[in-house]
Amino acid sequence: MPGDSRRVRGPEESQSPLLYAVPAQLPVGRTGRGAGEPRAVFVRAGLLSHAAGSAYIEAGGTKVLCAVSGPREWGGAGGERRGRLLCDLRWAPFSRAGAWSSSAASSRQAGLLLQESLEASLRLERYPRAELAVWALVLEDRGSALPAAVSCASLALADAGVEMYDLVVGAGLSRGAEGEELRLDPDDSEEEAGATMYLSLLPALNQVSGLLCSGEWEGDTSVAAVRMCMEGCQRLYPVLQQSLVKATKRKIPAPQPQSG
Amino acid sequence: MASVVLSEAEKVYILHGVQDDLRTDGRGCEDYRGIEVETDVVSNTTGSARVKIGHTDVLVGVKAEMGTPKLEHPKEGYLEFFVDCSANATPEFEGRGGEELGTEIANMLYKIFDNKSSMDRESLCILPGEHCWVLYVDVLLLECGGNLFDTISIAVKSALFNTRIPKVRVLEDDEGSKEIELSDDPYDCMRLNVEHVPCIVTLSRIGHRHVVDATLQEEACSLASLLISVTSKGTLTCMRKIGKGSLDPESIFEMIETGKRVAKFLHLSLQNVLSQEESLGKKRHKIGFLR
Amino acid sequence: MMEVAEEPGLREIGCEHSLLSRPDGSATFVQGDTSVLAGVYGPAEIKVSREMHDKATIEVMVRPKVGLPAIQDKNHEQLIRETCESVILGTLHPRTSITIVLQVINDGGSILSCFLNAACMAMMDAGLPMNAMFCGVTCALDDDGQLIIDPNTKDQKESRTVLTFAIESSEKKVLTISSRGAYSPAEVSISLYQSCL
Amino acid sequence: MLSVPVQDVLGEVVLPGDVLLLPAQAADAPLSLSVASSVTKRMRVVCGPGLTRQGEDLQVTKCGLLRHREPAVYWVDSHQKRYVPVKGDHVIGIVTMKSGDIFKLDVAGSDQASLSFLAFEGATKKNRPNVKVGDLVYGQFIVANKDMEPELACIDGSGKANGMGVIGQDGFMFKVSLGLVRKLLTPQNDIIQELMNVFPMELVIGMNGRIWIKAKTIQQTLIVANILEACEYLTTAQRKQVFAKFSDNVQ
Amino acid sequence: MVLMAPARCCVPGERLCSLEDCAPGYGTYCKHGYVFSSLSGYVVKRSDNGMMPVISVVRDTDSHLLPDVGATVTCKVMSINPRFAKVQIMYVGATVLKNTFRGTIRKEDIRATEKDKVEVYKSFRPGDVVVAKVISLGDAQSNYLLTTAENELGVVVAHSEAGATMVPISWCEMQCPKTHIKEPRKVARVQPEFLNVTT
Amino acid sequence: MAAGFKTVEPLEYYRKFLKQNCRPDGRELSEFRTTTINVGSITTADGSALVKLGNCTVMCGIKAEFTNPPIDAPNKGYIVPNVDLTPLCSSRFRPGPPGEEAQVASQFIADVIDNSQIIQKEDLCIAKGKLAWVLHCDLICLDYDGNLLDACVIALVAALRNVRLPSVQISEDTGLAQVQLSSKSPLNILKSPVSTSFAVFDDTYIIVDPTDEEETLATGLLSIVTDEDGKLCTMRKPGGSALSPERLQDCISRAVSRHKEVQTLLDEVLLSVKTQ
Numbered sequence A: 001m002p003g004d005s006r007r008v009r010g011p012e013e014s015q016s017p018l019l020y021a022v023p024a025q026l027p028v029g030r031t032g033r034g035a036g037e038p039r040a041v042f043v044r045a046g047l048l049s050h051a052a053g054s055a056y057i058e059a060g061g062t063k064v065l066c067a068v069s070g071p072r073e074w075g076g077a078g079g080e081r082r083g084r085l086l087c088d089l090r091w092a093p094f095s096r097a098g099a100w101s102s103s104a105a106s107s108r109q110a111g112l113l114l115q116e117s118l119e120a121s122l123r124l125e126r127y128p129r130a131e132l133a134v135w136a137l138v139l140e141d142r143g144s145a146l147p148a149a150v151s152c153a154s155l156a157l158a159d160a161g162v163e164m165y166d167l168v169v170g171a172g173l174s175r176g177a178e179g180e181e182l183r184l185d186p187d188d189s190e191e192e193a194g195a196t197m198y199l200s201l202l203p204a205l206n207q208v209s210g211l212l213c214s215g216e217w218e219g220d221t222s223v224a225a226v227r228m229c230m231e232g233c234q235r236l237y238p239v240l241q242q243s244l245v246k247a248t249k250r251k252i253p254a255p256q257p258q259s260g
Numbered sequence B: 001m002a003s004v005v006l007s008e009a010e011k012v013y014i015l016h017g018v019q020d021d022l023r024t025d026g027r028g029c030e031d032y033r034g035i036e037v038e039t040d041v042v043s044n045t046t047g048s049a050r051v052k053i054g055h056t057d058v059l060v061g062v063k064a065e066m067g068t069p070k071l072e073h074p075k076e077g078y079l080e081f082f083v084d085c086s087a088n089a090t091p092e093f094e095g096r097g098g099e100e101l102g103t104e105i106a107n108m109l110y111k112i113f114d115n116k117s118s119m120d121r122e123s124l125c126i127l128p129g130e131h132c133w134v135l136y137v138d139v140l141l142l143e144c145g146g147n148l149f150d151t152i153s154i155a156v157k158s159a160l161f162n163t164r165i166p167k168v169r170v171l172e173d174d175e176g177s178k179e180i181e182l183s184d185d186p187y188d189c190m191r192l193n194v195e196h197v198p199c200i201v202t203l204s205r206i207g208h209r210h211v212v213d214a215t216l217q218e219e220a221c222s223l224a225s226l227l228i229s230v231t232s233k234g235t236l237t238c239m240r241k242i243g244k245g246s247l248d249p250e251s252i253f254e255m256i257e258t259g260k261r262v263a264k265f266l267h268l269s270l271q272n273v274l275s276q277e278e279s280l281g282k283k284r285h286k287i288g289f290l291r
Numbered sequence C: 001m002m003e004v005a006e007e008p009g010l011r012e013i014g015c016e017h018s019l020l021s022r023p024d025g026s027a028t029f030v031q032g033d034t035s036v037l038a039g040v041y042g043p044a045e046i047k048v049s050r051e052m053h054d055k056a057t058i059e060v061m062v063r064p065k066v067g068l069p070a071i072q073d074k075n076h077e078q079l080i081r082e083t084c085e086s087v088i089l090g091t092l093h094p095r096t097s098i099t100i101v102l103q104v105i106n107d108g109g110s111i112l113s114c115f116l117n118a119a120c121m122a123m124m125d126a127g128l129p130m131n132a133m134f135c136g137v138t139c140a141l142d143d144d145g146q147l148i149i150d151p152n153t154k155d156q157k158e159s160r161t162v163l164t165f166a167i168e169s170s171e172k173k174v175l176t177i178s179s180r181g182a183y184s185p186a187e188v189s190i191s192l193y194q195s196c197l
Numbered sequence D: 001m002l003s004v005p006v007q008d009v010l011g012e013v014v015l016p017g018d019v020l021l022l023p024a025q026a027a028d029a030p031l032s033l034s035v036a037s038s039v040t041k042r043m044r045v046v047c048g049p050g051l052t053r054q055g056e057d058l059q060v061t062k063c064g065l066l067r068h069r070e071p072a073v074y075w076v077d078s079h080q081k082r083y084v085p086v087k088g089d090h091v092i093g094i095v096t097m098k099s100g101d102i103f104k105l106d107v108a109g110s111d112q113a114s115l116s117f118l119a120f121e122g123a124t125k126k127n128r129p130n131v132k133v134g135d136l137v138y139g140q141f142i143v144a145n146k147d148m149e150p151e152l153a154c155i156d157g158s159g160k161a162n163g164m165g166v167i168g169q170d171g172f173m174f175k176v177s178l179g180l181v182r183k184l185l186t187p188q189n190d191i192i193q194e195l196m197n198v199f200p201m202e203l204v205i206g207m208n209g210r211i212w213i214k215a216k217t218i219q220q221t222l223i224v225a226n227i228l229e230a231c232e233y234l235t236t237a238q239r240k241q242v243f244a245k246f247s248d249n250v251q
Numbered sequence E: 001m002v003l004m005a006p007a008r009c010c011v012p013g014e015r016l017c018s019l020e021d022c023a024p025g026y027g028t029y030c031k032h033g034y035v036f037s038s039l040s041g042y043v044v045k046r047s048d049n050g051m052m053p054v055i056s057v058v059r060d061t062d063s064h065l066l067p068d069v070g071a072t073v074t075c076k077v078m079s080i081n082p083r084f085a086k087v088q089i090m091y092v093g094a095t096v097l098k099n100t101f102r103g104t105i106r107k108e109d110i111r112a113t114e115k116d117k118v119e120v121y122k123s124f125r126p127g128d129v130v131v132a133k134v135i136s137l138g139d140a141q142s143n144y145l146l147t148t149a150e151n152e153l154g155v156v157v158a159h160s161e162a163g164a165t166m167v168p169i170s171w172c173e174m175q176c177p178k179t180h181i182k183e184p185r186k187v188a189r190v191q192p193e194f195l196n197v198t199t
Numbered sequence F: 001m002a003a004g005f006k007t008v009e010p011l012e013y014y015r016k017f018l019k020q021n022c023r024p025d026g027r028e029l030s031e032f033r034t035t036t037i038n039v040g041s042i043t044t045a046d047g048s049a050l051v052k053l054g055n056c057t058v059m060c061g062i063k064a065e066f067t068n069p070p071i072d073a074p075n076k077g078y079i080v081p082n083v084d085l086t087p088l089c090s091s092r093f094r095p096g097p098p099g100e101e102a103q104v105a106s107q108f109i110a111d112v113i114d115n116s117q118i119i120q121k122e123d124l125c126i127a128k129g130k131l132a133w134v135l136h137c138d139l140i141c142l143d144y145d146g147n148l149l150d151a152c153v154i155a156l157v158a159a160l161r162n163v164r165l166p167s168v169q170i171s172e173d174t175g176l177a178q179v180q181l182s183s184k185s186p187l188n189i190l191k192s193p194v195s196t197s198f199a200v201f202d203d204t205y206i207i208v209d210p211t212d213e214e215e216t217l218a219t220g221l222l223s224i225v226t227d228e229d230g231k232l233c234t235m236r237k238p239g240g241s242a243l244s245p246e247r248l249q250d251c252i253s254r255a256v257s258r259h260k261e262v263q264t265l266l267d268e269v270l271l272s273v274k275t276q
Helices: A105-117 A145-159 A187-191 A221-249 B008-019 B097-112 B148-161 B216-219 B249-282 C071-087 C111-125 C153-158 C185-196 D178-185 D193-198 D217-233 D236-250 E192-198 F004-008 F008-020 F100-116 F148-162 F212-217 F245-274
Strands: A043-045 A053-059 A062-073 A084-091 A132-140 A169-175 A183-184 A195-202 A208-217 B033-039 B046-053 B056-067 B078-085 B125-127 B129-145 B165-168 B168-172 B178-182 B190-192 B199-206 B209-212 B225-228 B235-242 C012-016 C025-031 C034-044 C059-061 C097-106 C134-143 C147-149 C161-168 C174-180 D004-005 D019-021 D051-053 D057-060 D066-069 D074-078 D092-098 D103-106 D114-118 D136-143 D151-153 D172-173 D201-205 D211-216 E008-010 E015-018 E029-030 E033-035 E041-047 E054-056 E070-082 E086-090 E095-106 E129-134 E144-147 E156-157 E167-170 E173-175 E182-184 F035-039 F047-053 F056-067 F078-084 F125-127 F131-143 F164-170 F177-186 F192-201 F206-209 F221-225 F232-237
Touching: A043 A221, A053 A145, A062 A145, A062 D217, A062 E095, A084 A105, A105 A132, A105 A145, A105 A208, A105 B097, A132 A145, A145 A169, A145 A195, A145 A221, A169 A187, A169 A208, A169 A221, A183 A221, A187 B168, A195 A221, A208 A221, A221 E008, A221 E095, A221 E182, B008 B199, B008 B216, B033 B148, B033 B178, B033 C034, B046 B148, B078 B097, B097 B129, B097 B148, B097 B235, B097 C025, B125 B168, B129 B148, B148 B199, B148 B249, B190 F212, B199 B216, B199 B249, B209 B249, B216 D004, B225 B249, B225 C071, B249 D074, C012 C111, C025 C111, C025 D092, C034 C111, C034 E129, C034 F035, C059 C071, C059 F078, C071 C097, C071 C111, C111 C134, C111 C161, C134 C174, C134 C185, C147 C185, C161 C185, C174 F100, C185 F232, C185 F245, D051 D074, D051 D103, D051 D136, D057 F206, D092 D114, D092 D211, D172 D217, D178 D193, D178 D217, D178 E173, D193 D201, D193 D217, D193 D236, D201 D217, D211 D217, D217 E156, E015 E054, E029 E054, E086 E144, E167 F177, F004 F008, F008 F192, F008 F212, F035 F148, F035 F245, F056 F148, F078 F100, F078 F148, F100 F221, F100 F232, F125 F164, F131 F148, F131 F164, F148 F221, F148 F245, F177 F221, F192 F212, F192 F245, F206 F245, F221 F245
Parallel strands: A084 A132, B078 B129, C059 C097, D004 D019, D114 D151, E095 E144, F078 F131
Antiparallel strands: A043 A053, A053 A062, A062 A132, A169 A183, A169 A195, A195 A208, A208 B235, B033 B046, B046 B056, B056 B129, B125 B129, B165 B190, B168 B178, B199 B209, B199 B225, B225 B235, C012 C025, C025 C034, C034 C097, C134 C147, C134 C161, C161 C174, C174 F232, D019 D057, D051 D057, D066 D074, D092 D103, D092 D136, D103 D114, D136 D151, D172 D211, D201 D211, E008 E041, E015 E033, E029 E033, E041 E054, E070 E086, E070 E129, E086 E095, E129 E144, E129 E156, E167 E173, E173 E182, F035 F047, F047 F056, F056 F131, F125 F131, F164 F177, F192 F206, F192 F221, F221 F232
């Protein structure tokens, strides 16, 4: 693997001690929050000094940091008038409870999902022949990292002063293997258990920009799940707005009311 | 997806056509193009199928090999998917071009099979923890005419239907070491139950309505489309929105309804085509080009 | 105080100029049984993406004797590149590239100082404008403080510390330092003084 | 700081980093050094290739032999293979590209030189010189400094070619080090004379280390090429001996 | 030009007002008859001489992140050749650009008078700081096309061979204070507010 | 127009400040930026630490795993450091495999670990020749603002002291490991090295803890790593303007004094984590 020759050499393969855990770790149920209750969220925008825009989100144990490098020059294949969005979503090697993995491959696919969710909200035609790059890093994955990354990336884009139709808010839910109860904002043990659904929404325009669900969905439980996800997004929206307003006030001095 | 560049006028033309439920090739919004399914086209595979929908042409080969079960599921076999977008589909897939689309489709296939009901994996297990059957599903994309996901999922289902895995007996000789004995009669083989294998239905949104089985031109003027994988019983095993645009919730619910309805009908017709071809047995005449 | 052993025996040093025809400057440098071959191309054509408008872009490539270049080679490349950049007058040849290729013939200890000396000789052979010369010196301190100049691989393994200096010819100041092992500040000045002799 | 007065190191090998103290000129003569070799009424020290100015003294930047020429011109004669274009140098260029009204030439430097089609003797808009890609052109640099792309011309100030232009076809061109070319082109050097009377031939020497030779037969051309390449390391005595050996077996 | 409401901070997607009240300005878009904000910044409502007030969202002084056609840009000359000079655009108007963009000044765009007798070497040298105006975004492979064909455009800061900052003495020459050598440049007639940059 | 002058003539701008022995952000030449350390923030890692040196932010996460020990040293475990410089922290880095600066930083950290003997590799061995720990130490730079090496070394030491490893026994019959996740024990940290970086400005001024701008404008960089008993573990000066031995000595003395500052800060933070 070429990567190896450019990193400090370690042992060929190594297993996570959790596989040999005695007594086996029992998956702890959802403690202390209702089915429809999302986890406590901490959001902060404009925290990195060098990036054009940046944002950091903590949903329960999941921590995601995102940076945007502002409209850059891009060759522009052919007479492409619209700007281009480039997304990269990466998991830190220590972010998952299981094995250590410097997994570069899965990040390309995750970046694709993130791009599809964000592209709908950006006014790319205002940036002809330029390229916007979003770099997201999951520091700790305690469940539903993808929706947290979507919200964090959209906040970072707004903080960078990119023209957007609306912020994009992400939410996820999971359903126990056999139980019918839908649980909003699942943590990592609930995520593996059964079916999961992730949705990203443009709250002001009420448009769904990203949707991904796996596992079995009987009858119209999928419709109920979509509605529940949209509610989750609407609940998170004011938190994002407030943190963005605070960041904008801190970053940009209010224009003095000029007279005449 | 392989894309074709349309001028604005052509897009508006298609848009208005779809508005009053009439598409450029005369189909309604929920009709499929002519689907040709043919199984057992490649000799040295355990199961193979070729499916052609309009101009889209896909060939799937399944190879069953003996492997060790995964650590997390010792009592089950598993499937491995590999999608190869060969350059003769479109020049775009030259070199590494087709790789990204290939991995995207492969991930989608992993997702739709990633549940209990769609595929009975326990039957693939020979010896829990030691030996199991691994089905390597190789998808080869011969021509791109739009609506890749549906074609590939139908081809995979037909190939799995056509798969014949030789029966295996485990002999316990004296000092306890297990020995696997393959039956020599070529016809004594195990068939997979594909009844619950899901198929993907792609609904592309054009203007205010959505269409099924979009051609390349229709895909070019659709900003967003919804992929739904539905089993014959109507349970939805995976759903994903792809494309640059966004969808409003109501149209998503409509699309799910249409998707399920179309899928039920698709499963029925596919099932009886396969069983009809199976019943012909030896004397069916081969139309595939590979003969 | 640490006293210095008898005259620290330097391994015999050999150097040969312009032995390769293709590069603009080439030299091989031998220290005991460590020998390195260096080739210099420059000032030559450069890709627009890497060109600097006010000075030459210097690039160093270290090729180990066997196998792919590893991280330690990349570390040496940076040390050598920065050392060369500080002596070469790059402003005289803006928007050009100067490439220095170092091939390890045999590594018998103190490889970094051999790299530095070979690079300096090859640059001189290529006639690149420089405002000073530099020479690489490696010295090792074993457990009881004995100082060995230009140690071979055996000395290096046994010794507690290995320090490599690049010392500039005009004012005998230190250009580059790279060290391995724990040592006290006093020992640094002793080894520095020794290597300047 | 190895600083040493200039006189006692003349003709010696100097290393980059050495600082040369200038002889104390008459106090009042302000020493303003300029790279351009223009001698005005006040005593000016001119430093050529291999030397740069550092405050009041000269600093050596290339290793080689320090040379001196009256009245106060110093330079270092160093061994170099890579040619750096200097204005006024005569060089041999290989035409690599023809684009619009200029030709691109490879002059073994860091970037390609350009040659306008009008820079030939008697060339006008309609009567263009027939220069094909791959031809050898002997020309002079009219623009050459570190900021600009070098420009060649095949006519001198008065519009005459005097020897410049496209070189004939079937000669042989080879590359030697710049030091040897300078040695051959020094006026009091007799290597060329001796060679001429041994083998009558056409000879073009470019300052960028390229030499083109066309003797009567291919065999003689190759002999001359090898002799010239060997000249770099032969002492004058050995060279005389080699010439003697050839001159008798040719008659 | 009177600014009515004290500056209110808004977020992309926030509904500002309906189309009847005011026209959408910079940083806004309209949908279903309402004006929405497309930037996070301060709402500024300007109504000039009683006409429909124009509502726009402003981030900092003039926050265009891309050099657009007609903008005055300041750039550094990277390389020159007989046909054009390649520059790196550092900032647009007064705002510093986070990432630099590549630009080209063609020979015929250097000077308004006697276009064909202009010499690129006599106008710019690598390392000079030049004020220019964007004339086009350029097509696929070439980058922004700039021009210095006005008196206020041209070289603002230049270094001489000796490295000192040169003083402009005429519209086509600059002199080095140390070696008194005159070097030909296409000099910009310096506006008063730019003057302190050169000291 | 000061901002304009800063981008047009950065070196001139800096020289004006250095003449008065201060820097644009108000610090003296030998003053460090405010250093904040946060330990144990990542629960999925066995040990983690976040260090902010002014704006330069580095997160170190350590994950311990099982592996069989190397053949040539059956009683030793592994410690594998890796520095990641992604485009997230600064737009000068390209996505893809580690670039030159990331590799050089990784090599520097690996040298610091070997030279300063932070931990004995023998402590990482569980069963001689059969099973050993491998500590994957991943240092990810979140915000690049100069002086990456100092921040990385502090982050590594803080994370190592925060590591809690579960106790492991090899069961005789199955020969497999048994891991008690409940009883966790810290690593035995012998030394805690601290790195100090200097930047040299046109051979005259030497400033401590350079920011990103100062690093690009400096004509030479020097990094010195010292440990508790004043010994120097690693010294690295990649070329640049030459330093006389005397100036080198006062850099070393500044490094020793810096070591005390960081040592007290680290002990405070670790104490506050234990008391929670």
